[in-house]
Amino acid sequence: MLRRLWVATACAAALLLSACGVRPDSIVQGQITVDGSTALYPFNLKVEQAFYKLTNDPDSSIEHSGDGNALRRLCAGEISIAGVARPATDREKAACSRRGITLHRILIARQAAVVVANKGLGVDCLTTEQLHALWRRGSKVESYRQLGPDLPATDVSLYGPTTGAAV
Numbered sequence: 001m002l003r004r005l006w007v008a009t010a011c012a013a014a015l016l017l018s019a020c021g022v023r024p025d026s027i028v029q030g031q032i033t034v035d036g037s038t039a040l041y042p043f044n045l046k047v048e049q050a051f052y053k054l055t056n057d058p059d060s061s062i063e064h065s066g067d068g069n070a071l072r073r074l075c076a077g078e079i080s081i082a083g084v085a086r087p088a089t090d091r092e093k094a095a096c097s098r099r100g101i102t103l104h105r106i107l108i109a110r111q112a113a114v115v116v117a118n119k120g121l122g123v124d125c126l127t128t129e130q131l132h133a134l135w136r137r138g139s140k141v142e143s144y145r146q147l148g149p150d151l152p153a154t155d156v157s158l159y160g161p162t163t164g165a166a167v
Contacts, residue, residue: 035063035070036083043108044083068092075101122152134158 008093032051034044040066048062072083075096088103096103117123123144144151146158
């Protein structure tokens with residue numbers, strides 16, 4: 001468990017140090033395996049690159065099977081780091097605890113969702129509540145008019161992250 005915390009901390013430090021042009025001599029040794037969310041995949045690749053610069057170990061692997069799978073694999077001892085975009089559930093924490101693994105959350109960044117609409121749609125602004133009604137799991141909204149009488153009776157077409165993405 002301490003080794004995993006050390007690897008995670010060392011990788012984050014390696015990334016920061018390499019970004020500053022500092023190249024410490026192999027402060028980290030071994031192999032790193034990371035799995036996590038699609039949203040964090042680009043960041044996780046940068047961690048792997050920084051790790052490789054420090055260790056020259058080509059056997060590290062970075063995957064993005066989703067938050068739940070990554071946490072399950074971490075708790076099973078299959079990977080070194082779970083780079084996830086959400087906190088672990090009580091069930092996931094309990095699974096790790098049963099194996100003697102303590103989870104440590106390190107906040108790296110915050111996510112944002114960007115809403116873009118076709119200019120010809122005639123929708124200039126939606127409230128947070130209207131966006132929630134549109135994107136809520138199981139939403140029955142089929143037309144923008146259902147969100148308010150001043151909106152067009154145009155069919156809704158939503159495009160977003162894949163299932164399992166944290167955004």
